[in-house]
Amino acid sequence: MNITKEQVDDLNAIVTVALSKEDYSDKVDSTLDNYRKTADIPGFRKGHVPMGMVKKQYGKAVLVDEVNKLLQEALNNFLTEEKLDVLGNPLPKPQDELDWDAEELLFQFELGLAPTFDIEFGKDAVTHYKVVADDKMLDEQIERIQKQFGKLVGQKEVIKDAEITATFVNEEKEINNKATFTFDKIKSEEAAEKLLGTKIGETVALSTNGLFADDHDLMEVLKVSHDDAHGLDIEVTATIEEVNTRELAELNQELFDKLFGEGVVTTLEEVKAKIKEDAEKQFVQQSDQKLLNDVTEGLIGNTSFDLPAEFLIKWLQASGEQPLTEEQAKEEYEKAEKGLRYQLIEGKIIKDNDLQVTFDELKDFAKDYIKIQMAQFGQLDPADEEVENVAMRIMSNQEEVKRLSEQLMSQKMITFFKDNGNLTEKEVSYEDFVKEAYS
Template identity: 40%
Template sequence: MNVTRQEVNAETALLTVQVSPADYQSKVAASLDKYRKQAKIPGFRPGKVPMGLIQKQYGKGVLAEEMNKLVSDALYAYVQENKLEILGNPIPKEGSEVKGDFDNPGDFEFVYEIGYAPTIDLKLTNKSKYDYVQVKIDDKLIDQQIDDLRRRYGKMTSTDEVNETDMILAQFVELNEDGSIKEGGIMHSSTTSMEFIEDKKVKKSLVGKKVGDKVTVSASAITRGDSDKAAMLGIKPEELANHSDSYQMTINDIKRMELAELNQELFDKLFGEGAISSEKELRERIGADLKNMFANDSDRLLTREVYRDLVENTPVNLPDTFLKRWIQLSNEKPITIEQIEADYDSYAKDLKWQLIQGHIFKANDIKLDNAEVIEFTKGLIANQFAQYGIPAPEDAELTKQAAGALQNRDEANRIYDMLAETKLTQYFKDTVKLNSKEISYDEFVELASK
C-alpha cells in the first residue's frame, strides 16, 4: 500500500492511496471465513456453507468494508508519520472516482483531500494594552449588600398600610369588561410583591392601601410574565387566554420584612462565631468579599475583550471550501451547502478562536494535567457547599466526589473548559499590559451584559 501527497495550494493537498490485492486479500478471506462459520442458510449445516456461495452473497460488501478500514488506517498513519497539522478529517476528492473494480478486484486507487491547519502568528506582548475593569467597592454598594443580608435574616411581620417593598396577601376575583364580577370566573387567594411591580403608576396607586381595601388591578401589571401571573391566579399558563386581565383585589394582609438587627447574633450567623465583632469589621469583610466576588467577573471581561481583539485582528487563513464540504459530509443529518453558507461565518469564527487558543497553549507549554483537574474540581465542589453555608467534606471525600464528577463526560468537558479558560485568563494577565479601571456596579453590569 502506498500513499502519496500532492500540494494543491497553501491550504489544501491531495492524498492518493494505492491498494494492491496483497494488501487486502488475506483480510477479506478471514472475514468471509467468519461469515461462513456463522451463516445460517437453508439446506446447509452451520459452518458447511460452500465458500463460493458465501463469496457471492457477501464478498462485495466485505471487500468494501475491509477496503474502507485499510484506506482510513493508511491516511491516519500518513498524517501522523508526516506530522501534518490538518483540520477535520480527509474527505474524498470532489468529482473523483475510485479506480478499481469491486466485481473483479485488483489494484485500487483512492484520492482524498485534506485541509491544513493555518499557521498562527500571534502578536500579543507586554506592549498590548487592555482595560481591566473592576467594580468600585464604595459605601453605597456595601450598604446595599448589608441591607440584603439583613433582609435575608430578617422576619416577616404584618402591617396596616402598603409601602413600596411590602408583600400583599389578597383575594383576586375576575371582572367583566364593565367592572362587574364575572360569573364562574377566577376567585383565588394569593400574593403579589410590591418590589416586583415595574409599572410606576400602578405601584404608586397601591402605596397607602390598607387591609380590607378593594382595588381593581390588571393582573399583568402586578406580575412578571405569564408564568408568574398564572401562579398568582391559580391556573396554568395555557389557560390565561380564556380569562380576563382585570381583577378585584381585596387586601387581606400586608407583610413587611423587618430587617435583622446589626448585632453580634447576626455577625455570628453570617461569618461564624467571633469572626466579626463590630459594624466596622462587617463593612471591611463585606468589601473584601465583594472585591473577590467581582474579580472573576473582571477576569471574564478581560478574556472577552482579548478574545474579540485576537479574533478580529489575527490573520488566520482557513481552507473554507474544504471545510464547507467536510461539514456537509461529516454531518449526521443531511445538510445543504446553502445551510452551511448561512452559518459558516459563525463556525469559522469559533474555529479561528480554537486555533488561536490551541496555539497559545502549545507555544507556552500550558497543560491540563489530571492532578490539577482533580484539585480544580475539588475547589468547585467546596464552593458549592459554601454557597449553602455547609462546611466542605474532608479532603478524601472531596477527592472522591471530584473523581465521580469527572466520570460524567459532559460534566468533565465543562470542568476542563473552565480550567482552560482560567489558565488562558492568567496567561493574558501575565502577558499584556493592564489598564486598571474602576466603574460603578450598575455600569459594570451594563458592560457585562453587552
C-alpha cells in the first residue's frame, strides 16, 4: 500500500491510495472461505460448495467490501499521522471504469482543509451589561408577592385589577378552554371595554388579534400551539366563570417566614436585599449570554479567513441521507457557513488556551447542577453520597453529558472573553437592559 498527498492549494488536497493485491487478497480469501462453509446452494451439501462457484457468486461483492474497509482504515490512519485538520470527510473522486482484477488499484480522495488564521476581537468594544434590580423593580416584586399571598375577594362583575376565569370557545378552530388571566394582560382597548362590567355567567365576543400584549398569553388562554398563536385573527366567545380581586398580604414576619424561612429576614429592607441579590444572580446569566452572543458575532465579523467552499458544497451534496442538487447544497452551505466559521474560531481558542473540558471538571459541574435542582425542591443540604450517585447516573447518559459539556464550555468561553476581550461595562436596570439588548 502506498499513500501520497498532493497539495492543490492552502485549502484543498488530493490523497492517492495505491493498493496491491497483496494488501487485500488474504482478507478476501478468508471471507470467501467462510462463505463456502456456510453457503446454502441447491445441489450441494453445506460446506462442500466448490470455491469457484462461491467466487463467481460472491467474489466481486466481497472484494469491494474488503477494499472499502481497507481504504477507510488507511485514510483515517493517514489523516491522524499527518495531523491533517480536515473539514467534512474525504470525497472519493469518481472513476468510470475500475478494473478490479488489476494488480494495483488506485483511488483518489479530495480533502477540504481547515484554514489557518489569527483570532481578531476587533477595535470596537463590546458592551458587558451589569444588570441591577432598581427600586422600581423591587417595589413591583414586593407587590406581586403581596398579591400572591393575599386573600381572594370574589366580585360579581369584571373590574380593573381583577383575576378573571373564563371559558373561551371557537368551534371552527376546536377551541374550548377554561383559563385564568389578569385584566392588566389585556392589550386591546376594544376587548377591555367589552369585558369591564361583564357579570359572572355572561358571554362576550372577543377578537384574538392584539388581545394580549404577548402572544404567549394567547397560547395559554386558548391552549393553541406556538405557531397558531402568532398572528391568530379569529373571534372567540368568552363566558365569565369567576372574577376575583386580591387583598394584598400584610408585610409582616409571618409573610417573611413563608418566603425565606423562619427568622431569616425580619425587616422589609432585608426582604428587598434578598430579592435584589437573587434577581441579580439571574441577571448575570442573561448578561453573560448576551455577552457571548455579541462577542461571537464580533469574532465572526472580524476574524477573516477563507473556506474550501467548493469542496464543502460537493461534500454536502453527497453526505446527506438524500442526495442534494448543487443549488440545494449551495443553499445549505450558505445557511451553515456562519456556524462553521464560529466552530473553527472556538476550536482554535479552546486549543490555543487549553480550555478543554476534563472529566473531573464535568463531574463537579454536574454535582453543582444537581445541588441547585435539589435546593429547588427543598433539599438544601443533600448528602455527598447521594449527590455522587446522581452525578454518576448523569455521567452515564450520553445526551446529558453532551448537554452539560456544552454548558460548561460556554462558561469557559465567557470567562475567557471577559479576561481577554475588548469589553466596556455598563450598569443598567433590567428594563433598560431588555430595551438595549433585545430591541
